[in-house]
Amino acid sequence: MPIRKIIHVDMDCFYAAVETKHRPELRGKPVGIGGPAQSRSVLCTANYEARKFKVKAAMPTSMALRLCPGLILIPPHFELYKEESRAVHEIFSRFTSKIEPLSLDEAYLDVTDCTAMSGSATLIAKEIRRLIQQERHLTASAGISINKFVAKVASDWNKPNGQFVVKPEEVGGFVKELVVEKIFGVGPVTAKKMHSLGLMTCADIQSQSLLQMTRWFGARGIELKNLAQGIDTRPVESGSERKSLTVEETFPVDLPGLEQGLQAIPALYQSWAERMRTNAGLGEIRGFVVKVKYFDFKTMTHEMASPSWPSIQDFKKLLSEVWTRRSDPIRLIGLGVRLGKPLNSENLDLDLDLNMNLNLFARTS
Numbered sequence: 001m002p003i004r005k006i007i008h009v010d011m012d013c014f015y016a017a018v019e020t021k022h023r024p025e026l027r028g029k030p031v032g033i034g035g036p037a038q039s040r041s042v043l044c045t046a047n048y049e050a051r052k053f054k055v056k057a058a059m060p061t062s063m064a065l066r067l068c069p070g071l072i073l074i075p076p077h078f079e080l081y082k083e084e085s086r087a088v089h090e091i092f093s094r095f096t097s098k099i100e101p102l103s104l105d106e107a108y109l110d111v112t113d114c115t116a117m118s119g120s121a122t123l124i125a126k127e128i129r130r131l132i133q134q135e136r137h138l139t140a141s142a143g144i145s146i147n148k149f150v151a152k153v154a155s156d157w158n159k160p161n162g163q164f165v166v167k168p169e170e171v172g173g174f175v176k177e178l179v180v181e182k183i184f185g186v187g188p189v190t191a192k193k194m195h196s197l198g199l200m201t202c203a204d205i206q207s208q209s210l211l212q213m214t215r216w217f218g219a220r221g222i223e224l225k226n227l228a229q230g231i232d233t234r235p236v237e238s239g240s241e242r243k244s245l246t247v248e249e250t251f252p253v254d255l256p257g258l259e260q261g262l263q264a265i266p267a268l269y270q271s272w273a274e275r276m277r278t279n280a281g282l283g284e285i286r287g288f289v290v291k292v293k294y295f296d297f298k299t300m301t302h303e304m305a306s307p308s309w310p311s312i313q314d315f316k317k318l319l320s321e322v323w324t325r326r327s328d329p330i331r332l333i334g335l336g337v338r339l340g341k342p343l344n345s346e347n348l349d350l351d352l353d354l355n356m357n358l359n360l361f362a363r364t365s
Contacts, residue, residue: 003168005121006236007109008143008151009128011088012160014105016047017138018084019074030055031072037062044076044277048160058277081105084136091131095124098238106155108148110236125163133161146171147232149184171230176203183227187271189249189264190217202228218250246289246336247272254295254329261292261323261330262316268335269312276337285309286338290318293332300326303338310337 011017015033020026030050035041043064046055053068065071085104092099098110109128117123125142132140142163143154150166154174157164166174179201180186180194197216199205205213205228213221226232247268255261288310289303302322304314315335 002112004110004146005112005114005119006145006148006151007111007121007125007128008148008155009092009107009109009125010141010143010155010159011105011132012139012141013045013047014084014138015045015076015081016050016074018081019077020047021137022080026072029072030068030070031074032061032064032068033074033076034061034064035075036073037065042273042277046071058273084138087136088132088138088140091128091135094131095128098236100236100238108151108236110238122163122165129161129163147230148234148236149227149232150174150230152184153178153182175228175230176201176206178202180205180228183224184232185223187247187249188267189251189271192267193252216252220250244336244338245272245275246291246334247275248291248332248334250293250332251330254331255333256329258320258323258327261319261333264333265315265319265335266312268333269315272335284339288314288318288337289335290315290322291332291334291336292319292322292326292330293334294326295329295331297331305338 016031019031019033028049030047030053032043032046032050032055034043037060041061043055043057043059043061045057046059046064050064050068050071053071055064055068055071061073065073081104089099089101089107092107092109095116096109096111096114098112100108102108111119111121111124114121114124117127121144125144129140129142132138139161141155141159141161143151143157143166144163145151145154145166146168150171154164154166180199181191183202186194193216194200194205199208205224208225210222210225213225215221217224249264249268251264255264285307287303287305289301291299291301293299300322302318302325304318306314318335319333
């Protein structure tokens with residue numbers, strides 16, 4: 001079986017870069033994409049000039065303006081971003097049909113069977129980035145490796161407008177020094193638990209037995225152990241249409257009451273909001289949901305239809321309503337949004353697996 005060649009392409013400050021492309025007078029100035037501070041919105045992204053002031057995506061607009069009073073705020077123009085994204089994906093398709101979009105500004109490409117550039121994934125990534133810059137006047141960074149996890153982490157190594165290769169024989173050494181927060185699916189709650197157990201890096205996880213990891217993290221311990229060793233067998237799912245975005249946490253000890261459950265919501269919300277930021281623009285919020293798994297593994301969910309970005313208090317309210325239906329020790333809490341096509345679409349399918357969009361005029365708690 002051939003060694004897989006996976007490329008993760010990540011557009012540099014995509015929304016801000018698109019705005020600057022169409023408004024050259026913005027070049028060299030700090031730019032943030034989001035709603036006005038009085039709307040309690042969060043930033044979708046900020047360019048590198050703004051990041052010098054420690055302004056970053058998912059930050060409340062009011063805080064960003066305090067850090068960078070000269071920040072130029074621009075409301076999102078999703079149709080413009082979608083148009084640019086489609087053009088970039090057309091460039092991808094010249095090399096492979098195995099493309100898995102993560103959002104408007106990033107995607108996985110499987111070029112294992114690609115014959116272009118003598119089959120070199122490194123040269124293919126370089127050529128894709130050259131074409132994006134030449135044809136779209138935008139820059140992209142790329143990570144190249146044997147699986148999705150390592151390729152995605154690698155794409156951050158030489159940003160902006162660079163790429164980084166992790167060869168098969170280098171994977172073990174590369175992941176060894178990664179902090180646990182870099183592991184796919186590890187949010188603030190899991191990271192906090194790992195730190196309490198002395199697990200700071202992938203090397204710390206590698207030193208643990210599989211039995212110990214499953215004692216600490218249940219069935220998920222197997223996945224964490226594999227990823228910490230650079231093992232990721234997930235395929236590049238071309239044509240798959242993700243229709244939901246949720247995060248969940250299995251607690252090391254069952255939460256005995258509602259108060260403890262409510263205290264867990266903010267960290268989960270932070271993780272969810274960050275994932276929403278990186279998966280912006282593919283659909284519209286149609287509702288939000290809380291999932292609870294009890295000590296006996298039985299599951300209960302409660303949801304609310306709404307086109308608005310939910311706040312921490314919205315999720316706390318749903319959890320409280322679940323608790324009124326069953327008040328037993330909680331093993332797991334999940335929260336997320338149901339997404340779908342625009343409300344004026346002919347297809348008003350309310351499938352639980354709905355498409356993703358970031359409402360930048362977001363309500364935050």
